[in-house]
Amino acid sequence: MSLKDFEESAKQAVMQLRLAKPTETLIVYHDDADGLCSVAVIKKALEREGISLKMLCLEKVYKEIIKGLQSKTGKTIFYVDIGSSHADLISEYNEGRNLIIILDHHDPKPSKDLKVFDLNLEHFGFRGETDFSGATCCYLFSKVLNEKNLDLSYLALVGNCEIPNGFSGINRAVLEEALRNGAIQQKGKNFEISKFKMRIDALFSKLQILGAVGYYEGGPELGVNACLEGVSKETEEKVDVLEARRKEVNRFVLGRLYRERLKETEHIQWFDAGDAYAGMGTKVIGQFCSFLSYQTRLIKPNKYIMGFVNVPKEIPNWGMLEERFVKASVRAPKTVQQLIDDGKLLGAVSLLDKASDGFGLADGHQYAASIIVPNDKKQTLIENAEKLMSVH
Numbered sequence: 407m408s409l410k411d412f413e414e415s416a417k418q419a420v421m422q423l424r425l426a427k428p429t430e431t432l433i434v435y436h437d438d439a440d441g442l443c444s445v446a447v448i449k450k451a452l453e454r455e456g457i458s459l460k461m462l463c464l465e466k467v468y469k470e471i472i473k474g475l476q477s478k479t480g481k482t483i484f485y486v487d488i489g490s491s492h493a494d495l496i497s498e499y500n501e502g503r504n505l506i507i508i509l510d511h512h513d514p515k516p517s518k519d520l521k522v523f524d525l526n527l528e529h530f531g532f533r534g535e536t537d538f539s540g541a542t543c544c545y546l547f548s549k550v551l552n553e554k555n556l557d558l559s560y561l562a563l564v565g566n567c568e569i570p571n572g573f574s575g576i577n578r579a580v581l582e583e584a585l586r587n588g589a590i591q592q593k594g595k596n597f598e599i600s601k602f603k604m605r606i607d608a609l610f611s612k613l614q615i616l617g618a619v620g621y622y623e624g625g626p627e628l629g630v631n632a633c634l635e636g637v638s639k640e641t642e643e644k645v646d647v648l649e650a651r652r653k654e655v656n657r658f659v660l661g662r663l664y665r666e667r668l669k670e671t672e673h674i675q676w677f678d679a680g681d682a683y684a685g686m687g688t689k690v691i692g693q694f695c696s697f698l699s700y701q702t703r704l705i706k707p708n709k710y711i712m713g714f715v716n717v718p719k720e721i722p723n724w725g726m727l728e729e730r731f732v733k734a735s736v737r738a739p740k741t742v743q744q745l746i747d748d749g750k751l752l753g754a755v756s757l758l759d760k761a762s763d764g765f766g767l768a769d770g771h772q773y774a775a776s777i778i779v780p781n782d783k784k785q786t787l788i789e790n791a792e793k794l795m796s797v798h
């Protein structure tokens with residue numbers, strides 16, 4: 407399995423896309439910086455083919471949403487930086503009705519529907535934790551679609567900032583390509599996007615805030631624009647306001663945790679933020695849990711961290727969810743990471759997946775994952791997770 411095989415599969419998907427001749431497509435995308443870069447790449451690439459599009463930003467995959475989107479026939483739908491972890495469901499709900507192209511790097515589930523193309527590079531021998539981001543996958547696909555899209559390489563690199571070990575694997579090759587064709591320039595240890603005169607990690611940080619914190623107030627759309635046109639003054643100001651608001655809530659929640667401490671079971675330390683982050687996207691709980699995993703005075707390095715937050719009923723540009731949900735984010739602190747690597751503990755996403763069998767949808771990676779479950783299933787989730795570990 408190699409990049410060549412990816413390109414072959416991508417060519418087949420492109421052929422199906424050309425056969426479908428869609429006048430309009432829908433791109434479903436993830437709300438973090440990588441997701442925003444992913445959708446920006448595909449948006450630009452499709453516009454170059456004369457295909458117009460609508461965009462739907464999702465924090466998570468909800469069954470009722472994919473079911474609704476795919477209940478029609480003859481549509482073309484992209485899932486970018488999201489979708490692979492639920493390719494089985496996407497496939498099941500599709501029943502050959504719509505052309506679906508998934509460009510993602512989260513741990514994939516198998517898809518059986520012949521009209522569902524999951525081009526996640528994990529299917530081609532690469533690792534989504536280290537070798538490529540969602541935006542990289544989108545960029546490689548866009549190059550198969552049209553060579554013109556070479557100029558979008560900088561977006562793959564911005565998205566890649568979510569990969570902690572820097573530019574390795576496929577991303578190293580994309581970096582070299584972007585330097586060669588002048589899309590980016592090296593500035594000391596960093597890289598600058600030539601057309602915006604802005605560092606790639608600076609754009610990444612702004613997008614993280616726009617997508618996650620600004621989810622309920624048009625942040626993702628502003629972010630996609632920033633990816634393609636640069637960061638406007640208004641967008642810059644919006645980022646500052648959002649960030650200040652989030653910091654205030656983080657301080658409040660952190661203070662509470664120092665006073666009350668996290669609750670503990672044998673392998674899990676957890677807390678419930680309730681409505682503390684109301685108005686902000688639920689992604690912020692994941693970012694807060696990541697931050698917590700380094701607070702060694704507060705957390706134990708040998709237990710998973712789990713944080714809950716209430717999910718608002720509204721999905722922007724979609725409508726209202728029927729059920730009441732909570733989101734749980736899981737992070738593996740250092741010692742847990744080692745135990746996962748040694749096969750002594752389950753990876754974060756497998757743990758959530760198994761512990762929520764029948765009532766939740768989990769996604770993410772080995773060290774960081776999250777899940778949406780019905781409001782009344784918090785305790786069950788923790789109990790199930792503990793049970794799994796005592797038999798593991």
Ligand SMILES: [Mn+2]
Pocket residue numbers: 440441487511539540541568
């Ligand atoms: Mn991603």
